[in-house]
Each structure stands twice: as structure tokens, then as C-alpha cells.
């Protein structure tokens with residue numbers, strides 16, 4: 470029997486949908502067939518006229534049509550003054566639609582950082598939050614006790630945009646009933662336990678503190694250019710984008726877009742430091758050890774690295 474999936478776009482740019490269209494091996498269409506998913510509605514991909522959508526939505530809300538998976542893309546917009554009228558569907562605040570659909574759904578997936586934690590939309594003036602988190606705080610729009618029909622919290626798949634491989638992988642695990650271990654932010658550990666730094670081709674430069682001051686150069690982007698790779702949990706250096714590249718491989722610092730506090734208030738492309746020592750150190754590293762290790766590492770850097778003779 471087909472698994473029904475309904476997709477709603479809330480406060481966001483639609484970039485996650487664009488990202489998922491780039492999925493390869495399998496593509497989203499192949500995955501849909503392999504996993505027997507019936508995409509009842511997607512605002513960008515569906516061609517049904519508005520009247521048909523209206524009737525589908527009524528069926529879902531009344532429980533006449535079963536809803537197995539609800540995908541929410543974008544943050545839940547609550548403003549102005551908690552009316553939700555900044556983001557509506559046919560005059561009704563989308564936030565109420567999201568609440569009612571979530572109550573009917575077997576699984577709820579927050580697609581992207583805005584839906585997960587508020588993200589860029591949450592940083593604006595629309596009083597927008599994630600489905601079950603507001604930045605790092607559990608609660609968000611649905612509340613920390615929310616559980617979907619299958620007894621799960623909202624499954625958060627952050628990323629700005631979300632990586633298509635993560636979306637297909639999570640859908641596969643959820644539809645096939647495979648075990649999915651979640652981290653403290655209810656994101657699958659399979660994809661969000663690793664750091665962007667792990668697998669970065671500039672790692673050797675990082676070890677010896679060979680640092681760059683401009684984009685596109687060969688060394689590490691952490692010490693001057695604000696690379697968030699050592700703090701950001703995401704598989705961008707494991708599953709490349711378009712199976713080819715990612716920010717750090719092309720010489721642009723990671724901006725930490727999967728983290729609950731994205732977008733950070735710190736300036737981007739700059740590393741806040743005290744006497745040359747970054748204020749934010751790689752995840753889990755102690756400051757005194759880092760200070761001792763990095764000054765020794767810089768002094769012992771191999772010539773081939775100092776002269777940028779290594780390919781990245």
C-alpha cells in the first residue's frame with residue numbers, strides 16, 4: 470500500500486525543494502517509486518488545480534484521507550501578534566493548518582533549518598520558530614511533548630538547504646521502519662553526528678595551522694575566515710553536493726547552516742580571536758591544549774604545506 474506524503478511550505482525560500490530535485494541515485498522520482506510514496510501534494514511539483522488541492526486538504530484534516538508523512542519546509546510564522554497572518558493559505562494562517570495536519574500525521578519531518586529551528590526566517594520580524602525547537606530550546610511551535618501518530622517527535626533534518634542525500638536516506642529509514650537514532654535536537658545521528666571538518670580536504674592545513682585570508686586559496690579557512698567546519702554537524706564532506714563539491718572544497722568557509730543557532734550573530738567570514746587564538750574552538754577541544762598544540766604545529770609545518778604544494 471502506498472505511503473501518503475503531504476508537503477507544506479511555510480516561512481522559507483523553497484531552497485530545500487530545489488535541493489531535493491538534485492538528488493541522484495536515487496532521484497526523488499526513483500525514491501518515490503522504490504519506497505511506494507504517494508506525494509499527495511507538493512506546492513512546487515503538483516499540477517492539480519486549486520479546487521482539487523482544497524478538497525484533498527479537507528480530506529486530510531478531517532481524517533478521511535490517511536496522512537503517513539507530513540513534510541514542513543520553512544519556519545512556522547506566528548506574527549503579527551500570534552495571528553499567523555503573515556503567512557496564509559486562502560486566508561487561513563498556515564500555522565493552524567500545520568498544527569492540525571501534524572496532529573493527523575504518522576510522521577512529521579522538519580525539512581531544512583528554518584522548519585527545524587527557525588533558521589533565517591526566525592531571525593526576521595515574523596515571529597517564526599521551528600516546529601519543535603526555537604533555536605536550541607525544545608518547544609518551538611508544537612511544544613516539547615508533541616508526538617506524531619507513530620509516537621515520534623518531529624524529525625529534524627536541518628541544512629540551509631537540506632542535503633538531498635539526507636532527505637532520501639531519512640525517508641528510506643522512516644518508511645521501511647528501520648531504527649533511527651536521534652541526537653539531542655531530534656536529528657538522525659547517521660547524518661548529524663559527524664562534523665563538516667571530518668573529511669575536509671584542507672584538514673592537513675588545519676593541523677599545521679596553515680591559514681588563508683581570502684576565498685579560494687588552498688589552506689585552512691578556520692583561523693581568519695570563520696570556517697564553522699570544526700563545530701558544524703553535517704555530512705557535507707561525506708556526501709558531496711551534486712556528488713562533486715562542497716563549500717570547503719571550493720575554498721569557501723562552512724557557515725554552519727545545520728546548527729540550531731544558525732544564522733549566528735557573529736560576523737561571517739571572520740574569526741573572532743584574542744591575540745590570534747580563535748574564541749570558538751573546534752567542538753570538544755580544551756583551550757590550553759589547543760594553544761600549546763597549535764603553536765608547536767605551526768612551527769613544525771612541512772614545507773610542501775607552507776608552499777601550498779598539496780592538492781585540495
Ligand code: SF4
Pocket residue numbers: 665666667669670671672673675688689690691696697698699717722723
Ligand atoms: S577549511 Fe574548515 S572544515 Fe576544512 S579543515 Fe579548515 S576548519 Fe576544517
